[in-house]
Structure formats: structure tokens, C-alpha cells
Amino acid sequence: MHSPAFDKLCEQIARLKHQATQFDQSNLFAKNRYMQAQPSLFDRGVFTTKSMKLADYVSEIEDELKSLPPAEHRHAYQYALERITQQVQAVFNVIKSTPVWAKENKYSFKPKTKPQVYKQAVQKMMQSSHELYDELKQNHEFERRLVLMIEERKLKLDAASAAKAAEINQEILALHARLGRCRKAISATEDKIQQVEKQQLR
Known part of the structure; x- marks a missing residue:
């Protein structure tokens, strides 16, 4: 039986997948000079994936979730959960940074979800x-x-x-x-x- 922390993480990943897909559809990075020079969105210590599409990183998170060690192996299970949480926060961080990049490039990214819903989802994942x-x-x-x-x-x-x-x-x-x-x-x-x-x- 999974812990409440695991269930919450699954919900966050489902939300993240939806937002990452919308983010990719905006093609924001194609309009950003700084991002065009990047081979990958994240450091190798966070993701093994190399891509400019957020959805590809969410796929890696989903794979990590599927290959979690048994909950009985407490330390390994906890470590794997913490790593996945770090990955989720890293992807949300890119989405949060969007207004900064959009302003620099005079381009507005408008998610299809209601702004208030989008804002609340981001606030919930705000890094400490x-x-x-x-x-x-x-x-x-x-x-x-x-x-x-x-x-x-x-x-x-x-x-x-x-x-x-x-x-x-x-x-x-x-x-x-x-x-x-x-x-x-x-x-x-x-x-x-x-x-x-x-x-x-x-």
C-alpha cells in the first residue's frame, strides 16, 4: 500500500504532464535566443533525458515512478521518491520561469487552463x-x-x-x-x- 506522499506525488505528476504538454505546444523556446543555445533543459544530475521538450522529462519521471523499489526497502524507496520529487519541482521551475523569458522576448505564453487554476498549481509546487x-x-x-x-x-x-x-x-x-x-x-x-x-x- 502506497503512502499519502506517493499518492500526492502521482497527482502532481498528472498535473505536470498536462501543463508540460501545453508548454511544449507554445513553442516558447523556439522564440528564445538564450534557450536556443541549450543542448538540454536540465543538468545530467537531475535527468538523463536530453531534450528541449518538457513532456520528454515528464516521461522519464513516469518511468522512474514505475520502477520504484518495494516500499519494504524503506531507505531505497524513500531515496527514489525524493529524487522523483526533485525532478517534478525542476520541471515546474521551468514553467514558473516562463513569464521572465516571455517578457525578454516580447512573447506571452498563455496556458489553456484558467489562469487562476494554473497559478494555484504553480504555487502548490513553489520551492522552499x-x-x-x-x-x-x-x-x-x-x-x-x-x-x-x-x-x-x-x-x-x-x-x-x-x-x-x-x-x-x-x-x-x-x-x-x-x-x-x-x-x-x-x-x-x-x-x-x-x-x-x-x-x-x-
């Missing part, structure tokens, strides 16, 4: 400031690794041949682009933390 701080910590770690990778390649430039130097410069440019996206994600997470903490103070 604790979870957002974890996300911020991960982004800062990613930023640190990218800076190190750039420095390593710069050191290789001195001893490189002309052809190899050109290749290394291309790698440095690509890393700088990733670093820019990472720092943008850090700023977005910091903004979300402020919003959540303001709501908690009300």
Missing part, C-alpha cells in the same frame, strides 16, 4: 527557500568548475601550436558562453529566493 539554496549552491559549484576549466585551457595556450591554439580558443569561447548561462541561472535563483522569502514574511 531551503531547496532554492541547494539549487544556488549547485549553480555556484558549476560556476567554479567552469572558471577552473577556462583557466586550465588558457595555460595550455602558451605551449600550443597555431592549429591547436585555435581549437583551444574555440573551447574557451564555448566555456565562457556556458559560464554566462550559469551566472544568469544564479541570478534567477537568487531572485526566486527573494520572492519566496518575501512571501514567507507576509
Whole structure:
């Protein structure tokens, strides 16, 4: 017999699937210069799927749910549930961020569901400031690794041949682009933390 937490998670995933499909139908990412440069929407630590379609990630969540270990194996079962919850929150996070991207690109994403229903579903899944701080910590770690990778390649430039130097410069440019996206994600997470903490103070 499944726990109430499991049943609630199933409901959230069903809602998420519906919203992810609507989100994909809007083709919002096709109109967004920043997102066009992304090979995948999420870090490999969160999803193994590589796609620009949210519904593909929800399919991975559903597969994870089907392959849950038996509830008797308490620790493994709890760990798997927590991972799925993290994935659900990650997808909701993209949907929540939509108005920011839409504003930047002068394009409005209008879900077919009633705005109030949509807003309530998003609010229910609002990440706590604790979870957002974890996300911020991960982004800062990613930023640190990218800076190190750039420095390593710069050191290789001195001893490189002309052809190899050109290749290394291309790698440095690509890393700088990733670093820019990472720092943008850090700023977005910091903004979300402020919003959540303001709501908690009300």
C-alpha cells in the first residue's frame, strides 16, 4: 500500500504532464535566443533525458515512478521518491520561469487552463527557500568548475601550436558562453529566493 506522499506525488505528476504538454505546444523556446543555445533543459544530475521538450522529462519521471523499489526497502524507496520529487519541482521551475523569458522576448505564453487554476498549481509546487539554496549552491559549484576549466585551457595556450591554439580558443569561447548561462541561472535563483522569502514574511 502506497503512502499519502506517493499518492500526492502521482497527482502532481498528472498535473505536470498536462501543463508540460501545453508548454511544449507554445513553442516558447523556439522564440528564445538564450534557450536556443541549450543542448538540454536540465543538468545530467537531475535527468538523463536530453531534450528541449518538457513532456520528454515528464516521461522519464513516469518511468522512474514505475520502477520504484518495494516500499519494504524503506531507505531505497524513500531515496527514489525524493529524487522523483526533485525532478517534478525542476520541471515546474521551468514553467514558473516562463513569464521572465516571455517578457525578454516580447512573447506571452498563455496556458489553456484558467489562469487562476494554473497559478494555484504553480504555487502548490513553489520551492522552499531551503531547496532554492541547494539549487544556488549547485549553480555556484558549476560556476567554479567552469572558471577552473577556462583557466586550465588558457595555460595550455602558451605551449600550443597555431592549429591547436585555435581549437583551444574555440573551447574557451564555448566555456565562457556556458559560464554566462550559469551566472544568469544564479541570478534567477537568487531572485526566486527573494520572492519566496518575501512571501514567507507576509
